[in-house]
Amino acid sequence: MHKTAVFALSLLSIAVLGACSSTPPNNARLDEARSTYRAAQDQPQTRELAGGELRLAGDYLNRANEAAIRGDKTADIEHLAYLARQQVAIAEETGREKAAEQRISHADGARDKERLAARTQEADASHRQNLQLEAQLSELKATKTARGLVVTIGDLLFDTDKAQLKSGGLRSVRTLANILKDAPQRKVQIEGFTDSTGSESHNQELSSRRAEAVRDALVDAGVASERIGTHGYGEAYPVAGNDSAGSRQLNRRVEVILSDDNGVIPSR
Numbered sequence: 001m002h003k004t005a006v007f008a009l010s011l012l013s014i015a016v017l018g019a020c021s022s023t024p025p026n027n028a029r030l031d032e033a034r035s036t037y038r039a040a041q042d043q044p045q046t047r048e049l050a051g052g053e054l055r056l057a058g059d060y061l062n063r064a065n066e067a068a069i070r071g072d073k074t075a076d077i078e079h080l081a082y083l084a085r086q087q088v089a090i091a092e093e094t095g096r097e098k099a100a101e102q103r104i105s106h107a108d109g110a111r112d113k114e115r116l117a118a119r120t121q122e123a124d125a126s127h128r129q130n131l132q133l134e135a136q137l138s139e140l141k142a143t144k145t146a147r148g149l150v151v152t153i154g155d156l157l158f159d160t161d162k163a164q165l166k167s168g169g170l171r172s173v174r175t176l177a178n179i180l181k182d183a184p185q186r187k188v189q190i191e192g193f194t195d196s197t198g199s200e201s202h203n204q205e206l207s208s209r210r211a212e213a214v215r216d217a218l219v220d221a222g223v224a225s226e227r228i229g230t231h232g233y234g235e236a237y238p239v240a241g242n243d244s245a246g247s248r249q250l251n252r253r254v255e256v257i258l259s260d261d262n263g264v265i266p267s268r
Contacts, residue, residue, distance in 0.1 A: 027074065030064055033081035033088075037061050040088045046095035053091035060084035079138065086135040093128045097121070129183065130261070136179045137258075140172060147266045148258050151176055153214060155252035163209035165217055173214055176256065177221030187259040188223070190214050192232040195248035200234060208232025210254050237268070 037057055040046045046054060064080035100120040134142070134149065142151045157169030165173065180186060192207030211230040219225050240247035259265045 027068060027077055027081070029078040030068055030081045033061055033064060033084040036085050036088045040091055043092070043095065045099050046092050048095075049098040050091040050094035053087060053094050057084050057087035057091055060087055082138055083135060086131055086138070089131050090128060090135070093131065097128070133179065133183055133186075133258075137176075140176060145257075147268075148260060150258075151256040153254040153256065155249050158210060158213075158252075161206065163206065163213045165213055169214075170217060173217040174221045177218050177223050180218070180223050180227070180258075183258075184227075185261050185263065186227075187263040187265065188218070188228045189257045189259075189265045190218075190228060190230045191255045191257065192230075193237060193251060193253050193255070194235050195238070195251040196235045196242040197248060204232055204234035206232075207234050214254050214256065 040054060040057070060080055061084040064077055064084055067077045067080055097120065100116075104117050104120070134144075137149055137151060140151045142149045144150075151172075153165075153169055153172060157166050157172065158164065159166060180188065190211045192209070192211035194203040194207050196203075208230070209232070211232050215225075215228045215230050218228060235242075235251070238251045239253070240250040242248050242251060257265055
């Protein structure tokens, strides 16, 4: 690594740590991000071989610190802290991969080199891609569940009692489509849900049509239709009670579940 790059990274470290010192130490997620970043800074392998990735982590951490100083919403601060932690993980993976590549270049025997290179590149590339996928999906507020990563498209992104996506919903689906095109091994299950208002048959039909509307939008944005399954559950599987307007709105949703790298999505 060039001396100028090391010096630039050192200046970034000073800036990040300086921002930390003026931030109220009252957010566990932000404290964790700071600690993770400092630990990565202390790893010569990460610092020297993944300086660009580590600088990006520092940028996210600076933004989180500034958000905390301004008194922004806790969710916004923790989202930036999460992105910083994910970027640190990417930097560490990049450092390990490049270190392995250096070891390969000095290994004796072309056959050993090829075997080691294939194993290293496949494992590291897959893990790094998964980390990047999670970081990208965090922009859509994706959550980790036992069935996989889930992106929820809320009722406000549809017209009332209709299956047509509003412009905000289409933007979210197009963002998801771009992410899916970079992860062609992943399949998608789209599931629609309603509240308990109205007849069971109407709710079943509406939930199915909304799931299909999201599927059609993904296909229009370039995702292969054979990667996508849909199902409408009507008023089944509520995430809140149906005794208030706010709770009913939470139940009116479409969930997009992403498979693992083998295309597997556990059934309900």
